[in-house]
Amino acid sequence: MHDNADQRSAVVAAALELFQEQDFDQTSVEQIAKAAGVSRSTFFRQFGGKEDVVFADHEALLDDVRGFLRERHENPWLAVCEASELVFAHFARDPEMARRRYQIVRGVPVLREREIITVFRYERLFDEYLREALPGVDPLDAVGFAALVTAVHNHVLRQLLRSTKGVPIAVLQKALADVRRRYGVQTDADAAASAPDDVVVAVFPRSMPVAEISRRLTAELD
Known part of the structure; x- marks a missing residue:
């Protein structure tokens, strides 16, 4: 083997x-x-x-992520974030190889299209997991969270691929903690790390999108 x-x-x-x-x-x-x-x-x-040679790592990683998500997790939202970190850690172990692959994919249209499909497979996997692990979850919350985790992961990964310096996984972890905060699914550790001495009370219309609430609060607190 x-x-x-x-x-x-x-x-x-x-x-x-x-x-x-x-x-x-x-x-x-x-x-x-x-x-x-x-x-x-x-x-x-x-x-x-x-x-398939170019995307061989992703095929193996998708299997790893499926296996990870099949395990028992106390917090499914956190599990999706940890799965994202698992993928990032793989590429961060050999950034030169990852950068070489990235440069090749950028220059070949058929590979760029394959990459888009591959990214969607991660997003769909996260979405399906959340719907199964959280019966009754609003489908918009599941798909939205999955999409945002995937987008944030790709943003941080591109920083690694476009730079000659390493990008520590802590950068991704901090960004994913912010994703959880935006969706109101913070862990105890997230809450402890975010200004534990401050208390903020705010009232917003029930129909206001979470993203707009977050934007307004951020503007007021900055």
């Missing part, structure tokens, strides 16, 4: 290097297999095609 994982990693690394050197469209499966030291049949047994 370990050897197979190492072999897959070698194929991915060889493919990304070739894509960067001579362009995605100009690189053949045969060239990738030769550079990685595997047969053409082995390549197709491990990957469906060149696109």
Whole structure:
């Protein structure tokens, strides 16, 4: 099992290097297999095609996230955030490889389209989990929270991918804590970290969107 994982990693690394050197469209499966030291049949047994090599990490991560969310969690909102952190931590462990993949994807339209679909798969996974874990949850809250967590994650990840410096996971954790605050699903730790000595009382129309309430409170407190 370990050897197979190492072999897959070698194929991915060889493919990304070739894509960067001579362009995605100009690189053949045969060239990738030769550079990685595997047969053409082995390549197709491990990957469906060149696109799948680029997104191999995401396929494994989606499985990891599904497994993580199947575990028992006291706070489903927090579990979604922790799943996002799991994905970020994977790419942060090897930022150079992640940056190489990012540059390749940016330059190939078909890969950019595949990336959009992949991002949506995470969002849908989070949404479906929240609906199942929280019976009776407003579907708009579930889909909205899932979308915002995914968007915040991608924003912080792009900071990592576009920079030559590391971005600590604490940056993402702080941003996700703010997401929970905006949705009113703070954990005890979140509440303890946010001005425990201050008490604010405010009244808003029931119909006012949460985002507008947050905006007004932020404007008043800043």
